[in-house]
Amino acid sequence: MKKDIIIVGGGIIGLMSAYSLCRSGRSVTIIDKGDITNGTSFGNAGMLSAFGKNPLSNPGVLLDTLKLMLKGESPVNFHPTLDLNLYKWLWNFAISSNKARLKKTLILFERYGRISLDMYSSMTQDDKMDFHFCQDGLLMIYTEQKSFDKKVRLCRDNTKYEVFTKQKTKxxxxxxxxxxxxxxxxxxxxxxxxxxxxxxxxxxxLNKGIEMLLDEEVQRLEYKQNKITKIHTQKMTYEADTFILSTGADDSLSRQVKNNFLMTPAKGYSITFEMKEELKPKTSTLFADLFVAMTPRKNTVRMTSKLELGSANPNIVKKQIDSIYENLALYTHSFEKENIVEWTGFRPLTPDDMPIIGYDENYTNLIHATGLGWLGITFAPAIGKIMSDLITKDKDNKSNLDVLLFSAFYQG
Ligand SMILES: Cc1cc2nc3c(=O)[nH]c(=O)nc-3n(C[C@H](O)[C@H](O)[C@H](O)COP(=O)(O)OP(=O)(O)OC[C@H]3O[C@@H](n4cnc5c(N)ncnc54)[C@H](O)[C@@H]3O)c2cc1C
Structure with missing residues (x-):
């Protein structure tokens, strides 16, 4: 039987799209090649950091990264590859890192960050979901005087920022x-x-009747003229009125329909452990110059870091884990960790920090929802809402202001 909407990919973007579509009364089927238990949307830091924090593509980022590389503290690793797309990505990243773009990006981040925070808040209150949602700020710790002074100059509004001395930071x-x-x-x-x-x-x-087909990999999209007619998994063939591709850093399906999006998988790591309650950070904390984050959770703390470009290796590389510990040890006292769980995943990273969202140019019933990079959790509720508006109200990109503003399809 033909389905209403099929979402390929049950990461946070797929699930939040299903959430908003379900609230609009639509019938949704989610297909995932895994079992939705441990992908990128599970092992990340969980920081909701849309406010006052620069995007990756910000002026000076290349020079700062180079300096950290020379000091041996850089979180960025580049693996030379024959994939020309990565070099195109790097070029676009370099030209996107300018002041005019930064201004626009910060405003867009606030707009979609606000929508997302409000939605998370209503999910906890109205839908009674419990996911340890805390709105108690993000602490940015500086280890370089120059970057601290530069940030302090920008943080004059004391309703939004509070500058801490070394002592208060402790x-x-x-x-x-x-x-x-x-x-x-x-x-x-x-x-x-x-x-x-x-x-x-x-x-x-699942309680709302959403169908989830797990351990089924969509291998082929079938199309006729300007419509996707069927999708094929290793088990079955499915038809639907509308298809959403929310496959994260894996862009093989969008490539099948001739889209060569500027997006690259950026590998990162997390290390989750138990530690003494009195030593835990009081809120989510980022060592801003090192790109090492620590997030307190109910019973554990999660540390995240690293941005590896050009690596397709899905395994945990011990050298990378060791280097996270080494970087952090420079600025912290040693402490005991128990029940350590190490994890790795890939961010779907675009060069200008803008997501790839909206109807496909050639297929009128195909929508893309990916490219959320290092901010997928931060913006997922807003992206889900945009997906629902596109399908239930606007029907095309030009009628949806959010797609025109925020999508990588329409950036200068
Ligand atoms: C170390 C690290 C730290 C991070 N920290 C933060 C943070 O603090 N805050 C924040 O906002 N974001 C953070 N992120 C980013 C965030 O995790 C991602 O942006 C987000 O999880 C991406 O979600 P997604 O749904 O697009 O992709 P995914 O979660 O990767 O989901 C895609 C799904 O598609 C499925 N799939 C792929 N291809 C197919 C196919 N052919 N057929 C069927 N299924 C398929 C996959 O199995 C997967 O389940 C971090 C990421 C990393 C790696």
Whole structure:
């Protein structure tokens, strides 16, 4: 039987799209090649960081990265590859990192960050989901005087920011040593436990009658003229009125229909462990110059870092894990960790931090929803809502202001 909407990919973007579509009364089937238990949407830091924090593509990023590389503290690794798309991506990243773009990106981040925070809040209150949603700010710890001074100059509005001395920083993050410079609390941000969020959403959607077909990989899209007519998995063939591709960093299906999006998988790591309660950070914390994050959760703490470009290796590389520990050890006292779980995943990263969202140019019933990079959890509710508006109200890209503003399809 023909289905109403098929979503390929049950990461946070697929599930939040299903959530909004379901609330609009639509019938949704989610197909995932895995079992939706441990993908990128599970192992990330869970920071909701849309406010006051620069995007990756910001002026000076290349020089700063180079300096950290020379100091041996860089989170970025580049693996030379024959994939020309990566070099095109790097070129576009370099030209996107300019002041005019930064201004626009910060405004867009606030707009879609606000929508998402409000939706997370209503999911906890109205739908009674429990995913450890906290709106208690993001602490940015600085280890370089120059970058701290530069950020302090921008943080004059004390309703949004609070600048902390070294001493005050220790109240929030008892682990830090005297080598840090100071910190800034970005008050509007928050954090959550992404694995709890994914599990709560899955349960909610199943209770609402959403169909989930797991361990089925969509291998081929079949099309006729300007429509996708069928999709084929290794088990079955399905038909639907509308298809959403939310396959994260895996763009093989969109390539099948001749889309060569500027998106690259950026590998990252997380390390989750138990530690003494009194040593835990009081809120989500980012060592801004090192790109190492620590997020407190109900019973554990999660550390995340690394941005590896050009790697397709899905395995945990011990050298990378060791380097996260080494970088952090420079600015913290040593502490005991128990029940350590190491994890790795790929961010679907675009060069200008803009997501790839909207109807396909050639197929009128195909919608793309990916490219959320390092901010997929932060913006997923807003993206889900845009998907629902596109299908239930607007019907095309030009009628949807959010797609025109935010999608990578329409950036200068
Ligand atoms: C180390 C790290 C830390 C991060 N920290 C944060 C953070 O603090 N805050 C934040 O906002 N974001 C963070 N992110 C980014 C965030 O995790 C991602 O942006 C987000 O999870 C992407 O979600 P997605 O749904 O697009 O992709 P995914 O979660 O990857 O989901 C895609 C799904 O599609 C399925 N799929 C793919 N191809 C097929 C196919 N052919 N057939 C069927 N199914 C298919 C996959 O199995 C997968 O389940 C972090 C990422 C990493 C790696």
């Amino acid at each position: 109240e929030y993050m008892p682990l830090v040593n005297d080598k840090i410079i100071g910190s800034i609390l970005l008050k509007e941000n928050g954090h959550l436990d992404p694995a709890l969020l994914m599990n709560e959403l899955k349960t909610y959607l």
